[in-house]
Structures are given as structure tokens and as C-alpha cells.
Amino acid sequence: MCVLRDAFDFESPSEIANLIVDENLEAALALHLYRGGRLLQGGHGIPFGVIFGGTDLNEDANHEEKKEVMGKVLEEARFAVAFTEAMKDTAQLQWPHATGKIFVQSQGIATIPNADFNWNTFLQQSEIDQSADNLYIFLVICGLRPVKDPLYLVDAFSEWHQETPNVYMVIVGPEVDPVFTREVKDRVRRAAGVRLIREMNQEDLHAVVKSCFALVNSSVSEGMSAAILEGNGFGSSRASQEHPRELSCGRARSHGIAVFKPSAEFIQLAKRLVSDPALEKEIVTNGREYVRMHHSWQVERDTYQRLIRKLETNLEV
Structure with a gap:
């Protein structure tokens, strides 16, 4: 079962800790290294992975305080996903200690137009x-x-x-x-x-x-x-x-x-x-x-299913 939450609904890692206990969560996946990843810091007791957003690398990495936070998130994360090779290269330059944790998975595209739309x-x-x-x-x-x-x-x-x-x-x-x-x-x-x-x-x-x-x-x-x-x-x-x-x-x-x-x-x-x-x-x-x-959504789906299984079984990626 997957519990989906908006990072903007939480103000601190302690609120995420309460969510983990209340929902009995076993693993986590954060979208955006700063926006979502920072909430998973501090040893909540569950393994987690992160997905880079463009803002992480293009904007937040230019702010020393945010860059430091994101570096600490990468230390704790089991893996990090970048959408392109260029994003991966940029991330590894910013946080060399994360080399080996970062790999590329292009964003899959699934479209569902409303057939009744006028x-x-x-x-x-x-x-x-x-x-x-x-x-x-x-x-x-x-x-x-x-x-x-x-x-x-x-x-x-x-x-x-x-x-x-x-x-x-x-x-x-x-x-x-x-x-x-x-x-x-x-x-x-x-x-x-x-x-x-x-x-x-x-x-x-x-x-x-x-x-x-x-x-x-x-x-x-x-x-x-x-x-x-x-x-x-x-x-x-x-x-x-x-x-x-x-x-x-x-x-x-x-x-x-x-x-x-x-x-x-x-x-x-x-x-x-x-x-x-x-x-x-x-x-x-x-x-x-x-x-x-x-940009196959089937390939993206299979990749994240495999990653989540590795989180659940506490295996190295």
C-alpha cells in the first residue's frame, strides 16, 4: 500500500515521524531532494530514496544552507534518481560523496485526457x-x-x-x-x-x-x-x-x-x-x-517497483 502526501503539508521532520508511526510505514520515497528529502532526515528508522527535481540542482544548490541540507539527505538516502545524465553529472559535482548512489531514470509519460472535455x-x-x-x-x-x-x-x-x-x-x-x-x-x-x-x-x-x-x-x-x-x-x-x-x-x-x-x-x-x-x-x-x-511509463514503473523492493528488504542498490 502506498501513502501519498504533499511535502508542503508538513513543517518539520517530527511531523513525518508521527506519520510513519501512525501509518506503520516501512519505507519512503521523496520527490525533490530539498523539499521532500529534508523531512526524512534524522533517523526515522525507515530506509528511503529520493528523486531529484530541477529546482534542487538549478536553484537550491546555489544556496549554501539548502545545499548543506541536501548533502546530508544524500548521506542518509539509499539511492537518488536523476532524470537525465546531465542532472546526474551536476549532482555528483555538487555532492561527490553521493557518487555511486545516483543513477538515471528518465521520466515516464502517461496521458489521460478527459474524453468528455468540451x-x-x-x-x-x-x-x-x-x-x-x-x-x-x-x-x-x-x-x-x-x-x-x-x-x-x-x-x-x-x-x-x-x-x-x-x-x-x-x-x-x-x-x-x-x-x-x-x-x-x-x-x-x-x-x-x-x-x-x-x-x-x-x-x-x-x-x-x-x-x-x-x-x-x-x-x-x-x-x-x-x-x-x-x-x-x-x-x-x-x-x-x-x-x-x-x-x-x-x-x-x-x-x-x-x-x-x-x-x-x-x-x-x-x-x-x-x-x-x-x-x-x-x-x-x-x-x-x-x-x-x-519516456516509457512502463519502464519507469518497473524501475521504481524494483527500488522499493530493495528498500523493503533492506538490500543495497
Whole structure:
């Protein structure tokens, strides 16, 4: 039996200790070395493993206090999982004592779109003009926090929408940072052709991903974007801001990715995708194949089942 808990619901390791006793838990798996792993410190009496998040390596490792905590977590953890070889290499440079504990397992992708989802209702709720011919919806999925930089393309996209009214950008995600969320809402309110939607349940969000024209990632720091990979699996075009983490899972069209850096370059790329069906088809086809070859949820499932068995039997990985 698996007990799933949100790390944000706990403030200290002692609360986790109580959970372990109350639920009679035998092993643990923490997602995010700092966010989840720090709660398992201190000898709770059960073996545990951790899974790196992009924030761990790209952001938290730059803060000495957090880096020290994460190093101690790795000392106690039986194993640590990184999504890419690049993430593994970075982690081993940061915490050499963990070399040998860290291995790579790519994130598996499983998509469950809501078959009853009504696309026209979604467009109506998003205040998108459905009368326009050939609507092109560019979707940004992210928590509203600075590192995801959902505002990066807002002004450039708004200018494009005023020239081409059938293109829209829709930002979907939870309000993670309250101060930044207010800034996002204010900017979007004044930007033509840009819409902001509150977070959605996974099945509905997958239905939106399946129906939109292209999925966009403008994050300034990324481990491995599940949303982008899910978009590849569904057959959405993919455009990503160029940065090392994202490129580690596929740099060019051969992996179903169209890379941009400045916002003006994104608009040029987006216009090409809209006007060149052959290019769009190439990116979609290659993206699907990349996910099929490298992001099997069955392989990921089998890997974690094997790891949990080793935790339960107290064997070395």
C-alpha cells in the first residue's frame, strides 16, 4: 500500500515521524531532494530514496544552507534518481560523496485526457473569439513563480495577436507565488490575445494539451518538463526557450523541439509553425517518437517497483 502526501503539508521532520508511526510505514520515497528529502532526515528508522527535481540542482544548490541540507539527505538516502545524465553529472559535482548512489531514470509519460472535455466551452471560458477561422492556441503550463517566467513572451505575443487575431497564448497553472501572481494577472489583463487560466485537474489539462496547437516552455531553469513531454506524446508542436537543462532532453527537431531564445525569435518560430504544415508535422512526429523511445511509463514503473523492493528488504542498490 502506498501513502501519498504533499511535502508542503508538513513543517518539520517530527511531523513525518508521527506519520510513519501512525501509518506503520516501512519505507519512503521523496520527490525533490530539498523539499521532500529534508523531512526524512534524522533517523526515522525507515530506509528511503529520493528523486531529484530541477529546482534542487538549478536553484537550491546555489544556496549554501539548502545545499548543506541536501548533502546530508544524500548521506542518509539509499539511492537518488536523476532524470537525465546531465542532472546526474551536476549532482555528483555538487555532492561527490553521493557518487555511486545516483543513477538515471528518465521520466515516464502517461496521458489521460478527459474524453468528455468540451474544447468550445474551454475557449468560451477563456474569452477567446471562436468566430475566427483557424484558431491557433499556444499553451504555457507552469506554476506562477519567477523561475518559470510566464511573462517572458507576453508583450511580443500580444503584438502578434494584434496583427493576427486568430493566435492566442493561454497560461495555465497554480498560483505558487502570491506576489508574482498579482504581477502576472496585471500584465495579462493589459495584454491582447493572452489569457490566464487557473490550474485544472490533470484529465482536463491533458485534453487541452491534446487540442491546442503548440505547447510553450519559457522557463529560465528546467530539469525535465513533464508538460512538454506530455505535449510531445499527444502530438502538440513544442517550442522551448534555450537553456542547458531543457536541451539535455532534446535539442533540435530530431527530438520534437523547436528552440528559441529572444522573444522575437519565438514569434518568428511560431509564425513558421503556423504557416509551414510540413515543419509542424516533422516536429510532432519526431516528438512522439522521442517520447515512445525514451519516456516509457512502463519502464519507469518497473524501475521504481524494483527500488522499493530493495528498500523493503533492506538490500543495497
